[in-house]
Amino acid sequence: MPTPTFDDSSARGSERAEPQRIEPLDGPGDRADDPSPTSRVAVALVFALIAAAAAVAAPLVGVVRSVDGSPVGSGAASAAVVAVALPILVAVAAAVGAATRRMEFAAALLAGYGAVALGITLLDIALLSDPIDANRLELFRPLSAAMLDSTIGAQILLVGHAASVLAGVAGWSAVHRAGLGDGYGHSVYSEHVGRASAGRVGSLLGALLGAFGVLAAVAAFSSLYRSEDPVVIVTAIVESPVFVAVGSGVVGVAALVVVASALASLSPLVASGASVGAGLGVLGFAGVGLLAGLSTGARVSAGLGAYLGTAAGIGLLVCGAALAPVAAARDRRALQRAQEREAGARRARGVAGPGATRWHAAAGSAGVLAGALFVVGSLLPILETDSGTAVPQILATRVVLVAGFVMILGSVPLMFSEFASAARPFVALFWLGAVSAAASVLQSVVLAEDVDGVDTGIGALAVIAGVVVAAVTGLLALFAGSAERDDVDTSADVSTDGVVLGAGLLGAALLAIGLALPLYRGSDVTAATVTEFPWGWDTWGQMVLAVGIVVAALVAARARAARGTVLLAAAAVAGIVHLASWPLTSARATDPVMGPAVLPLVVGIVVLGVAAALSARRADR
Structure with missing residues (x-):
């Protein structure tokens, strides 16, 4: 076998290779092989903008009219606003992603939003064939059995x-197209390149995403409405008109397929975009x-389908x-970890130790359980009555439902070590906001039980259990914070940031004033206020929240920048949830008017938001 040698022709001038001209990669002959997805994303954005414009125009034009000229009721305003906002949000988010070069x-x-939109398209074909049975209550409400005909708005x-x-x-x-290019699914750790997103994000997040996909499919095959109205007829999905049944099924299957594709994708960025798009599409179906x-x-x-679909x-x-x-x-x-194993180095100090990780997981699990109890309790009967006695409607359950969802969303990050330390201050404060919302339900139960034939229902028991678990969550979050400090260098003196302290205390004081005053007044009833004695459970709950917010403002000024920011943001979110009880519960009063609490609440929320931004700008300690 001949001995291999290196070619030294370059050293001999007479045998030097002739230079060859190489065509540029962007030449006309190579554009077909260019893996850049830019042009296709541009086309997709044009279609998304058309969809957003149509979503705005259709309700303005009107989608149906009665054949005999009788009036047709207007749709639910809040649902119509969300239905219009979602396509606009999708177009704007995609445009921002493209502008920041996140083409994938x-x-x-x-793609994820469009897959779910296919089912919604089939659903809305019913507006052309049989509008009265389409049950698009965000667009119109049939007032009689008169025949309805679609207009150009339905076509738009x-x-x-x-x-x-x-x-x-x-x-x-x-x-x-992007998958054909170099760098698709890039990872700083070479062993993760070419690995499915399900493996790169961990089993817990992958399982959660899959579970929400299944929940979306289940919701699509459940009815969005319950009706005792002789005009608005709601049947099981399988018994609905063909386009309604098929469209609902396609929504559920599409959500499931998108989630499966996201988990199998080699690029976490693609998986993220597809899942977010599918989530927005499902909200356009069930949330509306x-x-x-x-x-x-x-x-x-x-x-049931509306609740399950919104959660999904x-x-x-x-x-x-x-x-x-x-x-x-x-x-x-x-x-x-790979570098430390190679160098034999110890784990870097500052990463949460195993003790803090266990406390984070315990607090997160308790927070999710508390939120679930609040959500379930708000959906179940709060009161039980004897046969023939009308069940009183407890509107405060709407606020508990919102607080429960926020509690769940705030607690889930505690289960991931990457985000646990940052999310822990949110749960450490917001559990007070959830308890304050639940206290209003408990006060209604106390008052209703004075009526003969009315007893506590299973929903009230679930809310009470949620209050107990929420208190445990707050305690566990406190222990987790103590464990975090074991991994922080405390040798340097920690100073108080005067600007953050001043802004935070001002916002907290305004919020406390708003919590002390009534949100609304009516001719027969007034919202909870400290000026009426004796205080009820609802007033006590609001006062406990007010004290917690003031303490949070004091702590945030001396906390590390990231922790202080989250703590102040949690106070603002708690204020927003309390403020939401004005439109959600004011219907219990006759001729309700805005109370004196609204203005200080709004200003306090804004000031706390500014304080959180100021805290975020500090140099992290």
């Missing part, structure tokens, strides 16, 4: 849905239905938004 995310976002609405579907097709094409069911009025209410949509949205950051954090940790 923008394309996957449009369908064009918008079709544009969303085409944007999704172009988005999937762009994702496929939930608001319409709650706002339509007597004899029509939201059904929010879950897909939150988990999808967390996918890419979690994958990046896990990649960095894997690389760090």
